[in-house]
Amino acid sequence: MFLMRFTERAYVNYTEEDVRNSPNEAVRLTFSNSNFNPEEGHYLYNMYLDEYEYSEEVGFDGLMLNEHHNTPTCLGATMNLEAAILARNTKKPKIVLLGNPLPIFDNPIRLAEELAEIDMISGGRLVSGFVRGTGVESLATNTNPLHNRARFEEAHDLVIKTWTTPGPFRWEGDHYHFRVVNPFQTPLQKPHPPVWIPGTGSPETLVWCAERNYPYIFLETDPQGTQDMKSIYTEAAREHGYEPGPENFGYLVRIHVQDTDEKAYDVGKGYMVGNIGVGRIPLPRDYASPVGYGSRSDDPRFLRLREQIRSDPFRVGGLDSAHYDEILDSKRWIIGSPDTVISQLREVLSYMRPGILAVWTNDGSISHEDTMRCLELMGQEVLPALREIGEELELTDPFQKEGVMPGLTTV
């Protein structure tokens, strides 16, 4: 099992009133950056990088970053910069970018160059995830949401071709046009850095991943819905001649550990601050999912899945408005002493069977001190136990898989 550490790198120095007074009472997109203090930013970026570097020390296999725009909930607005710093300052862990929002890039060649540099600087440790981005990413970058999926797919094909086909070549697509594709720098990993795709259950993306043998990382999805999504992936994979295993799936969970259950319970409440918003303010629908962004498929399997996802009270976003105790009771967040966390995770892992576990160790208002103690305990007790559980449950990860490693396109 591949164990990677994650945090959204939140900025929480604002009040609920600040959000209530902002356009559409939204904490993303239009929440004014006059609420941002770069002095605090200076401190936070360095603190978060320190925590990632310490995550290597305690034994994580991967450092996972993500990217969002126009929001205090995630300081990673240009995640590749953080990745480049970690590429230089760490030695062993994979740098897992989940992911670059392809549709918002008007120049995917530049993205291919940046990622190639990160891969070389890190000595071939890049895992290059791609996402469609939320509606906010489309709006913040003025990318037409109607073309989101088409741009995602075309930009992906272009990046992969840029990495794998000797240049110069020409690209005249529907959304991208380049007369000379020939960036001199190419990635260290051949044929290209592995590609993993995170998501919350868009069925078209599941099928698209399965067709390419790309691992799909479920982001805090509900257990039953996840089984349905895995069936959609598995069915498409079989049509493409292979049987997916744990190495094709990942799962992101908030997991926080402290010395005692009581302490962890108190500290874990910090997750409630500043994810969707201070005071749990929901995002307007027109920001999160503008008209045209979503799927119009009428495939009955997809409709069933959409209903299932919709009915999950904790579905992404919902987790940010539910009551803390309910979330803990449902084991959607795992918070406690090392023993509690290990035993709950055994249960979750047995059911979800991911080869990749993304450990969202801290967020919101959880302090640096508590985060460092959490990471320390992870290293001393939780990660070794999880490795044993992974062996026992045969949760093979992509790097352990014999033969073709999932994440490498056959393009």
Next chain:
Amino acid sequence: MPNFTEETISVAGGNLQVYKGGSGDPLLVLHGAGGNAGPRRYAQALAEKFTVYLPSHPGYGKSDRPGWVETMQDLACFYTWYQEQEGLENVRAIGFSMGGWLAAEMLSMTGHAFSKVMLVGAAGVKPNDGEITDIFIISPAQVRDLVYHDPSQVPEWDELFGTDPTPEQAQQAEADREMAIRLTWRPYMHNPRLPAKLGRVNVPTHILWGENDNLVPVECAGLYQQAIAGSQVTVISNCGHSPQIEKPDDFVQAALAFL
């Protein structure tokens, strides 16, 4: 009251839904980004003098979208095709909001689209001082609040907004909004090159605006007037973005005087 019929004709490889009613010379009415509300009171009044053609733009209402209709210029091409096919060239026309922009694009492409044209609260030209309201980052309910200056003076308010939309209507509204996003996303609701191209226009053009337009600033009336030689401007006081709905009597009076 003139009787309107709804017909479907094939244009450019797709079905086009057209409301048609009245008698007299043809009058082509081009709806705005929000969709085709059908033959409202203003259209009924105009149909006393003209044969009113009120099509649903490709991708709107029951009209198909030929796959190549992606931009306002594509839409203008579509409509010149429609005009040629249906013998509706050199006719009178009114364009509301995005439909006004559409009419202006057609004017910039050909001298024989219209004999006379009215642009009402027309998008298409970038304001110098204000901004065209971004209707895509606010909810449809918020858009409606901005469209009408004083809802109490909208005679058809109950018919238009008195009941919650049915699921089918809600779905249609979403599809209409999707088409508006397709056509007008970037640059938002305007074409930077349009004013220069309007220099060729030599048909009588009347520009009409609600004084309290909260979507397309009233300064755009002046910008259209500067771009189109000999054009006239009327500003209706105490009125929002849709004079034809908010003050239909004033609107019809102005329209008939010009047309």
